[in-house]
Amino acid sequence: MSEIEFTHGIEPEFEQARDEIIKSLTESRVFELEPELKKCLPVIVEPERVISFRVTWEDDQGNCRVNRGYRVQFNSAIGPYKGGLRFHPSVNLSILKFLGFEQIFKNALTGLPIGGGKGGSDFDPHGKSDNEIRRFCQAFMTELHRHIGADIDVPAGDIGVGGREVGFLYGAYKRLQQKRDFGVLTGKDTRFGLNGSFIRPEATGYGLIYFVQNMLAYLNQDIKGKYCAVSGSGNVAQFAAQKLINLGAVVLSLSDSRGALVVKDPAKPFTNEDIAVIAELKVRKGSLEEIKDDRFTWLPGQRPWKNLKKVDIALPCATQNENDADDVEALVKAGCFLIAEGSNMGSTDAAVQKMEALRVAYNESLKAGKPVAPFWYAPGKASNAGGVAVSALEMAQNSQRMTWAPERVDTELNSIMTNIFNNSVDTASKYTREDLGSVVKSSAEKTENKVSALPSLVQGANITGFIKVANAMKVHADWW
Structure with a gap:
């Protein structure tokens, strides 16, 4: 821990997210039952790549404006980096590292092959015209396009980035790359054959x-x-x-x-x-x-x-x-x-x-x-994973060059959230030190109207995500 803290310095949001994971792991029996996974800790808390860049754009009055842009590519052990872009004046590297770190484990919980990343800018879309937002998105993508791709890094929306912004960003990417790489961004519109996914906004x-x-x-x-x-x-x-x-x-x-x-x-x-x-x-x-x-x-x-x-x-x-x-x-x-x-x-x-x-x-x-x-x-990494889950389903639809019916996407979403819950409960009952007594393993097994102890969904979610990613890193020899 002292070595990790010295490496990162003062990044409060990131340190909070990192310390929660480490606490869940060290207070549980994970490293007693699977001691080799402990080698992963100093590696998994360090982003694979941090990209920062200047974004210059012109406002409606003809003034040159400058913002900072970032992409934190945190972990690709189980798939391409996946995580949203946030446009908000509060954006800084600590916030994006915390979001990218959380995204590693959230994405692992979905059961889908996606790694963790996050990006954005301190650009504030409030009070900006459509033309100003378009010019900013185009300027932002002028640098970002070099670092993303359907099999490399797939950004999506977040605070300040909705369907309109994703459209502007994808249009710029397409022109810069001279190809229609549909899977490079998720959260696209479902109209006009733009290869978005139904149920993604919801x-x-x-x-x-x-x-x-x-x-x-x-x-x-x-x-x-x-x-x-x-x-x-x-x-x-x-x-x-x-x-x-x-x-x-x-x-x-x-x-x-x-x-x-x-x-x-x-x-x-x-x-x-x-x-x-x-x-x-x-x-x-x-x-x-x-x-x-x-x-x-x-x-x-x-x-x-x-x-x-x-x-x-x-x-x-x-x-x-x-x-x-x-x-x-x-x-x-x-x-x-x-x-x-x-x-x-x-x-x-x-x-x-x-x-x-x-x-x-x-x-x-x-x-x-x-x-x-x-x-x-x-915790959010379990209960709010539905957004990235459907983003990954959008990637699957893009690969198939087809769009699934809303009912199918909604059914898949419900199933994924149920699996996250059940896996978190099962993992907590196996690895935590609490004596939970009679724990219901999953909703499918609940046949009696009986009172059960409540497992820690914090530890359950953290440990489930960590074990999946750590084992993938072990197979890839990412520890040495």
């Missing part, structure tokens, strides 16, 4: 809810009627809320960088019509505070977590570290028993420790024969 939000449904099924509960707090209002939050509404859950909140929009009365929750209005609002870069509806309370500068009287499920879907230990405390006080992340590393380390302590306390209460209310937490 995938992260839908996948999050499919994962939550597996957690609830393990607890012998159903999502219908559950009070759900959601943060964020981008693609992930919108489609998570839409799926919740369609399944009969009650959506209590959404938020953006300026504040939170919370329902006054749970009997009058968010509707699909509200989500459609918010989707239109986000396209023109507006804020939720513009919504004038007496059913909602606007809370400037706040997140929704501390402003709910009753909540069952909390879904952080905005950005990293948006859920802290005091937020967890407020949510539990309001009755929350399940938190699953739609954002990457949506909870601070203090919040994760608190949530894991609550889970352990529940398991201990079962042993004592005096069960308390359950509490369970799912």
Whole structure:
């Protein structure tokens, strides 16, 4: 650890993600049962390649503007680098390294042959015209095109990069490379024969809810009627809320960088019509505070977590570290028993420790024969893997030169999220040091309405992803 910390210096977001993985591994029995895998640690925490470059572009007033561009190609042990591009003023190397590192294990969890990477720029698309965004994307791809390809590195969208930006980026790539390499970018439009995938915009939000449904099924509960707090209002939050509404859950909140929009009365929750209005609002870069509806309370500068009287499920879907230990405390006080992340590393380390302590306390209460209310937490690398899963399915469709029906993609997505849940549970029961007693191995085996201990999905997901990647690196002799 001291050698690794000295190598990287001060990169707080990356160090948080790295230390969580190392803690899961060293506190479990992984290196007792498979000691050779420990050799992988100093290698896997170092990116295979970090590319940084200048991006110069012209604004509508004819001024020359300069931004920084990055691509972190972190690990290609099980496939081409795969991960989104983020355009946001907060982007720096620490954030992109944390995202790329998380992406290694998230992608491994999907069971699909994709490695981990991430990229982006400190460019801020807010307030920019379509022409300015187009010129920036073309300038960005002028350098990036040298380093990507369908079998090398396949970027996708992320914060600030949607279908429009992917279109601009692909158009520039095609002109620069003089070839139609459809699989080089995912998140493409499904119209006009542009070789995108159905369900890709919805995938992260839908996948999050499919994962939550597996957690609830393990607890012998159903999502219908559950009070759900959601943060964020981008693609992930919108489609998570839409799926919740369609399944009969009650959506209590959404938020953006300026504040939170919370329902006054749970009997009058968010509707699909509200989500459609918010989707239109986000396209023109507006804020939720513009919504004038007496059913909602606007809370400037706040997140929704501390402003709910009753909540069952909390879904952080905005950005990293948006859920802290005091937020967890407020949510539990309001009755929350399940938190699953739609954002990457949506909870601070203090919040994760608190949530894991609550889970352990529940398991201990079962042993004592005096069960308390359950509490369970799912980390983003497991619960928000639906987006990259469908991106990989888009790559498969591009290779086949065909487009699958939406129903097929949705079925595949649901199956992948179920497999991630089951594998995380199985791995936690095998490798963690906790005495879990009778653990249900998978949703398929749950035939009795019995109470079971809750395994750590943090350790389960981290260990599952690590073992897969580490063994691939071992086969490739990437340790020496």
